[in-house]
Amino acid sequence: MTLRINTLEFRNFRNYEHLRLSDLGEITVLVGRNAIGKTNIIEGVQLLTALSSFRHATREQLIRHGSESARLEASISDGNRLLDVALTLDSVSRRYQLNGKGKRPADLKGLVPSVVFTPDDLNLVKGSATGRRAALDALGSQVNKSYHTVRLDYEKVIRHKNRLLKEEADAALVEAVNEMVITVGSQLTCYRAALFARIIPPLVEKYRHISQNGETLSAVYIPSWDDRAEVGNYPALLDAAIQRDQAREALVRALRERAAEERRRGRSVVGAHADKIVFLLDGQDASLYGSQGQQRSIVLAYKLAEAAVVEELLEQKPVLLLDDVMSELDGVRRAALVEAMERGSQTFITTANLAYFDQNMLDRSNVVSLPI
Numbered sequence: 001m002t003l004r005i006n007t008l009e010f011r012n013f014r015n016y017e018h019l020r021l022s023d024l025g026e027i028t029v030l031v032g033r034n035a036i037g038k039t040n041i042i043e044g045v046q047l048l049t050a051l052s053s054f055r056h057a058t059r060e061q062l063i064r065h066g067s068e069s070a071r072l073e074a075s076i077s078d079g080n081r082l083l084d085v086a087l088t089l090d091s092v093s094r095r096y097q098l099n100g101k102g103k104r105p106a107d108l109k110g111l112v113p114s115v116v117f118t119p120d121d122l123n124l125v126k127g128s129a130t131g132r133r134a135a136l137d138a139l140g141s142q143v144n145k146s147y148h149t150v151r152l153d154y155e156k157v158i159r160h161k162n163r164l165l166k167e168e169a170d171a172a173l174v175e176a177v178n179e180m181v182i183t184v185g186s187q188l189t190c191y192r193a194a195l196f197a198r199i200i201p202p203l204v205e206k207y208r209h210i211s212q213n214g215e216t217l218s219a220v221y222i223p224s225w226d227d228r229a230e231v232g233n234y235p236a237l238l239d240a241a242i243q244r245d246q247a248r249e250a251l252v253r254a255l256r257e258r259a260a261e262e263r264r265r266g267r268s269v270v271g272a273h274a275d276k277i278v279f280l281l282d283g284q285d286a287s288l289y290g291s292q293g294q295q296r297s298i299v300l301a302y303k304l305a306e307a308a309v310v311e312e313l314l315e316q317k318p319v320l321l322l323d324d325v326m327s328e329l330d331g332v333r334r335a336a337l338v339e340a341m342e343r344g345s346q347t348f349i350t351t352a353n354l355a356y357f358d359q360n361m362l363d364r365s366n367v368v369s370l371p372i
């Protein structure tokens with residue numbers, strides 16, 4: 001059965017000294033003027049579900065100004081089980097508890113998954129490759145603990161390698177770190193490519209629906225060593241599955257071939273941190289040729305595909321956290337989003353203006369006017 005958040009309670013979190021929302025149903029619409037604290041609630045729910053904040057906030061930013069610590073709690077149930085997830089933040093640590101017992105974030109990953117959609121996500125297609133990799137990693141970290149660990153390890157290794165390259169360290173030291181880059185980097189590329197391969201079918205199907213059978217969307221994950229990508233030959237890569245051994249070998253070769261370039265540039269240029277994700281409309285790179293409307297449709301389809309993948313892998317519908325996106329979407333895309341919300345995912349959605357919502361939906365929602 002699907003888990004539902006019944007009650008949320010925040011103390012000294014962001015602008016809230018104390019906030020309690022109870023009897024939360026399927027759809028909660030949080031309405032209020034700018035800067036009242038709507039996004040803060042979305043962020044709080046994300047911290048208790050995905051165990052991360054899309055704002056990448058520090059503890060200091062999360063704790064209410066003038067307070068020593070913050071506490072966030074959610075009571076969650078699926079009709080049988082009752083789960084109390086709590087997060088305590090202070091100046092030295094971020095501690096999670098499940099039913100009163102301390103837990104590592106890794107142990108709670110995937111327990112109550114969520115998918116967040118904010119206006120910043122609308123840059124997913126035309127923004128930097130870093131943003132697209134980060135979006136994929138955020139999903140991977142929720143659905144697979146090893147993905148999460150491998151990603152953190154890889155980030156550490158690359159930071160170390162970049163430091164060595166910047167300091168013009170001995171080549172033997174860089175070589176030694178490359179061993180880790182190869183092991184962890186090939187694993188991360190394989191995890192990402194496999195996850196992306198799961199996203200593509202729902203992504204394509206949802207895009208077709210949103211665009212009302214318009215142009216055809218495809219998407220490709222391109223490892224940094226794949227030089228066919230350099231000539232923009234994306235369609236040839238569409239069906240390229242990546243095997244672990246093949247990834248290792250290709251990475252070894254590319255690191256050897258580009259070692260001099262890495263030394264010259266003083267930073268690492270090959271590895272999972274330089275992999276690309278490209279969306280194609282009728283075979284053309286959507287970041288270069290797609291209209292703003294098409295790019296937004298891809299992002300919306302991508303978010304809905306994320307939710308579908310979470311459900312497929314964790315057998316649980318994720319909580320949807322939609323921050324002020326209705327005002328950014330036109331009627332057709334809004335309708336597609338509402339349709340997705342109505343498939344049984346618990347949804348929290350913020351707005352400064354209820355006029356973006358149709359009355360039917362509002363009638364079925366719990367509308368919370370802030371401040372309460």
Ligand SMILES: Nc1ncnc2c1ncn2[C@@H]1O[C@H](COP(=O)(O)OP(=O)(O)OP(=O)(O)O)[C@@H](O)[C@H]1O
Binds near residue numbers: 013061064352
């Ligand atoms: N650590 C903190 N302590 C106290 N107040 C904070 C803290 N962090 C953020 N705030 C306050 O929270 C408010 C912003 O809240 P939030 O981002 O949730 O707004 P919002 O309702 O989503 O606004 P908008 O509709 O403009 O996006 C600001 O007034 C800000 O000063």
